[in-house]
Amino acid sequence: MRLLNYEKPTSLSEAYELYNATKDSVVIAGGAYARLQERTISLGIDLEKLKLDTIDITIDQVSIGSMVTLRVLETHKQLNQEMNAVFKKATQQIGGVQLRNIATIGGSICGRYPFSDIIPPLLAMDAQLYFFDSGIISLEEYLEEPFERDILTKIVINKNQLCSFQCFKKTYKEFSVLNVALNRKGDYWKLVVGARPGRAMVARETSKYLKNNDSIDEIYEILRNEIPLGSNFRGGKKFRQILMKELFGKAYQEVVKYGSNT
Amino acid sequence: MEVTLNINGVNQKTRVEPGEVLLDTLRALGLKSVKKGCDTGTCGVCTVLVDHKIIPSCSYFTMKAEGKEILTIEGIEKDARVIGGYITAEGADQCGFCTPGLIMSIYSIPYNVKDYSDAAIKKYLVGNLCRCTGYEGQMRGVKKYLQEVIDEY
Numbered sequence: 373m374r375l376l377n378y379e380k381p382t383s384l385s386e387a388y389e390l391y392n393a394t395k396d397s398v399v400i401a402g403g404a405y406a407r408l409q410e411r412t413i414s415l416g417i418d419l420e421k422l423k424l425d426t427i428d429i430t431i432d433q434v435s436i437g438s439m440v441t442l443r444v445l446e447t448h449k450q451l452n453q454e455m456n457a458v459f460k461k462a463t464q465q466i467g468g469v470q471l472r473n474i475a476t477i478g479g480s481i482c483g484r485y486p487f488s489d490i491i492p493p494l495l496a497m498d499a500q501l502y503f504f505d506s507g508i509i510s511l512e513e514y515l516e517e518p519f520e521r522d523i524l525t526k527i528v529i530n531k532n533q534l535c536s537f538q539c540f541k542k543t544y545k546e547f548s549v550l551n552v553a554l555n556r557k558g559d560y561w562k563l564v565v566g567a568r569p570g571r572a573m574v575a576r577e578t579s580k581y582l583k584n585n586d587s588i589d590e591i592y593e594i595l596r597n598e599i600p601l602g603s604n605f606r607g608g609k610k611f612r613q614i615l616m617k618e619l620f621g622k623a624y625q626e627v628v629k630y631g632s633n634t
Numbered sequence: 635m636e637v638t639l640n641i642n643g644v645n646q647k648t649r650v651e652p653g654e655v656l657l658d659t660l661r662a663l664g665l666k667s668v669k670k671g672c673d674t675g676t677c678g679v680c681t682v683l684v685d686h687k688i689i690p691s692c693s694y695f696t697m698k699a700e701g702k703e704i705l706t707i708e709g710i711e712k713d714a715r716v717i718g719g720y721i722t723a724e725g726a727d728q729c730g731f732c733t734p735g736l737i738m739s740i741y742s743i744p745y746n747v748k749d750y751s752d753a754a755i756k757k758y759l760v761g762n763l764c765r766c767t768g769y770e771g772q773m774r775g776v777k778k779y780l781q782e783v784i785d786e787y
Contacts, residue, residue, distance in 0.1 A: 374653050375651075375652040375653030376652060378653070378695070378697045403695045403698065404675055406695075407655060408674060408693075413653075416653065416697075418697065418698065420698060443687075464757070467675065468676075468762065469688055469739070469758055470675070470681055470689050470690040471690055473688060474689050474694055544760055
């Protein structure tokens with residue numbers, strides 16, 4: 373990406389104003405993917421001076437600043453102890469350590485990457501996004517809505533959820549051919565399938581069935597009919613169908629195991 | 635844009651393009667150990683340390699490095715010679731193009747990896763690709779370095 377100007381605003385309101393005053397501007401979080409785009413942008417607005425890189429854990433919630441890097445999510449002890457290491461599992465195979473030291477959770481969400489490993493578990497756990505101007509919106513709603521010029525400040529997730537993340541990659545650090553996140557909170561289940569290769573989808577029907585059914589084969593039949601899979605250079609549709617069954621089965625076993633531990 | 639960068643402990647004033655990446659800035663300043671490989675943050679040959687963390691300098695805006703400590707292999711010459719010695723002793727250094735980036739990652743292992751198991755080392759070094767070898771020699775070299783130099787110390 374060719375940038376004509378670079379600013380590091382020191383307040384959120386300043387960042388927001390800059391972003392909206394300059395129509396042809398982009399927000400820069402870690403910048404890892406920003407530079408791969410082949411276009412000329414008049415202004416890059418870097419959020420690094422806004423102190424959005426902290427993780428706060430309370431009794432019932434986890435609040436993650438949008439500038440927290442994937443490497444911090446991977447290695448944060450308390451966060452991973454309290455959340456069945458789901459953040460570690462969903463980040464540890466995204467590129468090398470180098471990339472994870474710069475790529476941020478906010479950038480991963482706002483990029484809306486269909487191959488994302490971190491979006492499915494966040495969707496499954498009903499993550500709430502806090503935007504500077506438009507306030508709180510669920511990640512699920514955000515992904516459906518058209519792009520708006522606002523600044524993501526933090527991501528909030530309820531604790532006491534049992535979320536499993538499963539993915540298949542051809543090499544350790546490549547993008548997933550398919551990924552699955554399954555979450556359980558009491559009687560409430562939520563299943564998400566990502567890298568289909570289209571963007572992550574919530575399997576609503578299947579999630580409903582999970583409450584009263586524990587026959588993997590029966591549930592998979594519903595899942596297979598509910599979630600469309602496709603082909604791309606990473607894998608064919610048939611391969612993805614086999615993967616979806618395997619990964620869903622693994623995720624289910626893991627969530628059941630988490631449930632019996634608590 | 636004018637920017638002051640702390641490179642290998644020395645403050646340097648330089649002019650950069652707003653969207654310039656650290657890799658290009660460092661090379662323009664004569665630090666030719668920093669290589670350009672894939673240029674997409676995947677191969678690790680451009681690895682440098684910024685505030686003690688390994689980063690892919692090809693994917694990191696120079697403007698972000700302002701006010702931070704940048705470390706390249708030129709700044710750790712003594713350690714680099716020791717690590718390089720372990721790599722070459724195993725015959726693992728062939729074309730040598732990936733070695734500076736790999737050495738920067740190895741140099742940072744003691745600060746980032748808790749146990750020196752094969753699995754932990756591999757997970758940490760997975761972002762450094764080598765197209766000549768099969769990584770076996772590098773692994774032997776890294777393990778010997780960690781055992782003989784880091785653990786002893």
